[in-house]
Amino acid sequence: MSEQFILRRENFGELFAALKLRGYQVVGPTVRDAAIVYDELDSVEDLPVGWTDEQDGGTYRLKKRSDNSLFGYVVGPNSWKQFLHPPTVRLWQIAKSGTTFQIEEEKHAVPKRAFIGVRACELRAIAIQDKVFLGGSFVDPPYQAGREGAFLVAVNCGQAGKTCFCVSMNAGPKATAGYDLALTEILEGAEHYFVVEAGTTRGAEVLGQLPCRPAQKLEEEKAASMPARAAAQMSRSIDNAGIKELLYANMEHPRWEEVAARCLSCGNCTMVCPTCFCTTVEDVTDLTGEHAERWQKWDSCFTMDFSYLHGGSIRNSTKARYRQWMTHKLATWIDQFGSSGCVGCGRCITWCPVAIDITEEVRSIRATDLRTKLSKEKPDDGNIRTNPG
Numbered sequence: 001m002s003e004q005f006i007l008r009r010e011n012f013g014e015l016f017a018a019l020k021l022r023g024y025q026v027v028g029p030t031v032r033d034a035a036i037v038y039d040e041l042d043s044v045e046d047l048p049v050g051w052t053d054e055q056d057g058g059t060y061r062l063k064k065r066s067d068n069s070l071f072g073y074v075v076g077p078n079s080w081k082q083f084l085h086p087p088t089v090r091l092w093q094i095a096k097s098g099t100t101f102q103i104e105e106e107k108h109a110v111p112k113r114a115f116i117g118v119r120a121c122e123l124r125a126i127a128i129q130d131k132v133f134l135g136g137s138f139v140d141p142p143y144q145a146g147r148e149g150a151f152l153v154a155v156n157c158g159q160a161g162k163t164c165f166c167v168s169m170n171a172g173p174k175a176t177a178g179y180d181l182a183l184t185e186i187l188e189g190a191e192h193y194f195v196v197e198a199g200t201t202r203g204a205e206v207l208g209q210l211p212c213r214p215a216q217k218l219e220e221e222k223a224a225s226m227p228a229r230a231a232a233q234m235s236r237s238i239d240n241a242g243i244k245e246l247l248y249a250n251m252e253h254p255r256w257e258e259v260a261a262r263c264l265s266c267g268n269c270t271m272v273c274p275t276c277f278c279t280t281v282e283d284v285t286d287l288t289g290e291h292a293e294r295w296q297k298w299d300s301c302f303t304m305d306f307s308y309l310h311g312g313s314i315r316n317s318t319k320a321r322y323r324q325w326m327t328h329k330l331a332t333w334i335d336q337f338g339s340s341g342c343v344g345c346g347r348c349i350t351w352c353p354v355a356i357d358i359t360e361e362v363r364s365i366r367a368t369d370l371r372t373k374l375s376k377e378k379p380d381d382g383n384i385r386t387n388p389g
């Protein structure tokens with residue numbers, strides 16, 4: 001663990017100033033449309049000062065806190081994905097010039113951004129998307145353009161929402177890797193300060209410009225107790241033991257029909273998920289036919305078009321689409337990218353209009369695993385059989 005420092009609340013604006021001085025556009029949480037969303041911030045006053053969120057399956061409410069905490073909420077409907085993997089990106093344009101065409105590839109000029117308030121589960125989600133967009137044979141240029149310049153200021157969680165389950169996904173609530181600076185907010189009576197540590201050289205350089213002093217042992221202990229408190233508040237979890245094999249063996253489980261009877265196939269869960277990355281492309285032309293553009297847009301495995309191939313959709317039932325989404329998140333993702341595609345942020349539970357809960361779906365399938373049912377129906381009779389050939 002690197003050395004920890006104390007930045008007092010009244011000096012927090014200095015962090016904004018130091019980042020802006022280095023050419024960063026500061027992006028972080030702010031209150032808009034009755035939610036805490038991520039957007040460009042001018043100053044500390046734009047943060048959700050004194051606000052918290054109440055979440056549960058299909059429920060999200062903002063509430064005033066009794067204090068002036070800057071980061072006293074959990075996560076909202078946005079994730080950093082909207083900046084690193086934007087919902088719409090122009091890939092190229094083409095202009096007619098006489099009898100030929102000029103193709104202009106997009107430059108993907110993205111401002112250097114500092115993200116303030118990145119939670120541990122979100123750091124993990126960014127690491128997962130790094131693998132998807134940068135880790136294979138083909139690099140995604142728009143993602144690369146945004147990611148290379150990004151400065152990440154993590155905030156350790158001091159409270160958990162009712163839909164959080166990052167502990168069971170080994171993704172939080174304490175930031176352990178992938179940040180430039182990590183903060184823990186401490187608010188006790190009139191005392192309001194941040195315990196700060198650097199995770200990179202450039203993080204240490206920014207920290208060196210702030211009016212900080214070394215943390216005392218008691219302050220470090222208080223900072224360590226905050227994520228422990230958040231972890232203790234978490235009521236949801238996923239048992240990941242053998243989850244890939246569990247889901248592969250239960251493709252025909254009746255639970256998929258039951259969840260499909262409730263699922264609206266709206267795709268909200270994929271839009272709010274910080275790791276979902278599927279896209280489609282659309283070509284558009286102007287009315288003269290002289291100019292055309294190709295755009296990449298977020299898509300969802302819940303749409304019929306997403307699996308459209310040669311005259312029909314491969315997954316034409318809600319059952320097939322929900323099963324595809326959950327099995328990809330928790331099982332095939334492991335084969336594809338070497339980790340789970342879920343970080344336990346709980347957004348898909350909060351923002352599902354009918355409160356479908358991925359943790360409950362896994363629990364239900366595990367409790368009625370078809371493999372157990374089959375072995376009960378055909379109990380081992382103790383006979384040793386030879387292969388008849």
Ligand code: SF4
Nearest residue numbers: 273342343345346348
């Ligand atoms: S599947 Fe749900 S809980 Fe998991 S990362 Fe996506 S939105 Fe968060």
Ligand code: SF4
Nearest residue numbers: 263264266267269352
């Ligand atoms: S699980 Fe919920 S959020 Fe996802 S598609 Fe179905 S109804 Fe929409």
